[in-house]
Amino acid sequence: AAPLVIAVSTSISAKHGLLIRNRASFEGARNLNAVVFDKTGTLTKGEFEVTNIVPNEGYKEEEVLNWAASLEQNSEHPIATGIVKSAKDKKIKFKKITDFESIIGKGIQGIIDGKKVNVVSPGYVTSQNMGYDEQLFNEMSEEGKTVVFVLLDDKLAGMIALADIVRETAKEAIAALKENGIHSIMLTGDNKKVANWVAKQLDIDEVYAEVLPDKKADQVRKIKEKGWKVAMTGDGVNDAPALATADLGIAIGAGTDVAMETADIVLVKSNPKDVVSLIDLSRKTYRKMI
Ligand code: ADP
Ligand code: MG
Numbered sequence: 001a002a003p004l005v006i007a008v009s010t011s012i013s014a015k016h017g018l019l020i021r022n023r024a025s026f027e028g029a030r031n032l033n034a035v036v037f038d039k040t041g042t043l044t045k046g047e048f049e050v051t052n053i054v055p056n057e058g059y060k061e062e063e064v065l066n067w068a069a070s071l072e073q074n075s076e077h078p079i080a081t082g083i084v085k086s087a088k089d090k091k092i093k094f095k096k097i098t099d100f101e102s103i104i105g106k107g108i109q110g111i112i113d114g115k116k117v118n119v120v121s122p123g124y125v126t127s128q129n130m131g132y133d134e135q136l137f138n139e140m141s142e143e144g145k146t147v148v149f150v151l152l153d154d155k156l157a158g159m160i161a162l163a164d165i166v167r168e169t170a171k172e173a174i175a176a177l178k179e180n181g182i183h184s185i186m187l188t189g190d191n192k193k194v195a196n197w198v199a200k201q202l203d204i205d206e207v208y209a210e211v212l213p214d215k216k217a218d219q220v221r222k223i224k225e226k227g228w229k230v231a232m233t234g235d236g237v238n239d240a241p242a243l244a245t246a247d248l249g250i251a252i253g254a255g256t257d258v259a260m261e262t263a264d265i266v267l268v269k270s271n272p273k274d275v276v277s278l279i280d281l282s283r284k285t286y287r288k289m290i
Contacts, residue, residue, distance in 0.1 A: 016277040017253075017269035025248045025264035029282035031229050032248060035177055035275055036220060038234035039188035039198055040078055040146075042252055043170040043272065046235070048082030048162035051145060054136065055158040062092065064158035067117045068150045070095040071110045075102065079148060082162045083119070105189050105212040105238070107148065118151040119160075122191050123210055125149045130156050141193035144201070166201050173272040174202045180279065183228065187211055187219055187242070213238030217245040233267075233275060235259055250275060 013020055020026045040046050053061045069087030072080035073094060087094070097110040097117075107120030118124075122141075125132060132149065137159065140147050145161040174184050185206045188195050195209035208219055220242045223230050232239070232246035235255025240262040243249030251263035254270040267274045 013278075013281060016281060017267060017271060017274045018278050018281070019253075019266040019268050020264075021266065022264035026278070026282055027286050028229075029231070029248050029265075029279050030286050032182065032231050032279055034183040034185060034223065034228035034230040036185040036187050036223065036230060036232045036242070036246065037170075037204075037272065038216075038232075038236060038239050038242075039186055039190055039195060040164065041235040041255060042233055042239075043186065043198060043202060044164040044166050046078040046164065048078050048146065048164050050082055050086035050160060051163045052140060052161040053158065054133070054161070056156050059152075059157045061158075062090070064150050064160065065090065066092050066095060067112055067152065067157065068119045068148075068160055070097050070112060071100070071108055071117055071119055073097075074100040074110065075108050078164070079119075079146065079162060080108075083148075083160060104214070116151075116153050118154075119148050120151065121189075122147060122149065125151075125156070128154070132156055132159065138193065141191055142197060144194055144197035146190055146194050166198060167272060170272045171202050173276055174204055176273065176276040178203070180276065182279070185223065185230075187216055187232075189213060189216075189238070214241075217241035220245045231275065231279075233272065250278070 037043050053065055055061050055064045065087055069083050072083045095112045097112050100110040102108055106124040109118045140161045145163050147159050147161045150157045177184050184204045186199050186204050187208045192209040195207050199207045220232050230246050231248040231250055232242045233250040235252035237256050237258045240258045243262045249263040251259040251266045252270045253266050253268045260266050
């Protein structure tokens with residue numbers, strides 16, 4: 001009777017918004033006791049809106065936004081999309097940039113009018129021992145805003161704060177996992193304060209923040225070594241190695257192709273709650289077979 005059960009579960013899984021790419025992993029999903037989620041684009045919508053532009057002394061708001069947006073036109077990060085949109089809304093005329101480079105997990109760099117311009121993470125600024133308005137930074141971060149720094153020739157020109165939207169369905173997903181006795185974990189490259197704010201909104205059990213892209217898989221490996229049977233859920237290119245490392249890799253349908261090609265299961269509706277349906281479905285399907 002096994003093939004029949006599997007055939008039925010295929011149509012049921014489609015109904016639940018699941019694209020099962022690896023049936024053996026789906027079978028193993030019934031044994032999971034921990035689920036790791038990437039933050040941006042997975043637990044949140046990944047649709048950033050600029051909320052504050054804070055120029056340093058001697059600079060104007062429009063200048064800071066102009067440099068940042070001109071540079072971000074070359075990036076596909078959700079932060080970039082938010083900054084470019086804000087500049088377009090303000091009808092800012094973009095500047096010509098050359099020598100564009102990504103600084104993986106930390107930001108971007110380029111040359112504008114002969115000057116070096118960077119848009120970078122708080123971690124990058126701290127590692128370069130640059131001073132900034134820590135009180136204002138803390139205030140914005142503690143409200144869950146992602147803050148990036150605009151540098152001009154290695155000097156701080158200003159800060160840009162962006163707000164993302166926490167998915168309502170993410171909250172429901174975490175609550176349902178809890179009911180099923182499954183541990184929830186957040187894994188993000190973003191700042192600790194922002195990560196903690198989002199984790200609190202969602203009642204997530206454990207948080208790993210400021211994890212560089214090439215360290216995400218290592219972190220999943222460490223979680224496995226602690227004895228957890230773990231699924232990793234993510235959307236980004238930088239999540240792919242972690243998806244491959246987990247016992248089960250789950251990609252958000254609205255995410256990048258690389259994530260989807262690496263994952264065992266794709267959440268077609270980009271609804272984190274479908275993680276719970278998937279575990280439930282695996283439990284039901286394979287219980288019937290025994
Ligand atoms: P996430 O896990 O949130 O997808 P990433 O590893 O992509 O994080 O990025 C980590 C951090 O690096 C971001 O929170 C941001 O501070 C900085 N960063 C990455 N890309 C950009 C960019 N294009 N513009 C500005 N900052 C960036
Ligand atoms: Mg992401």
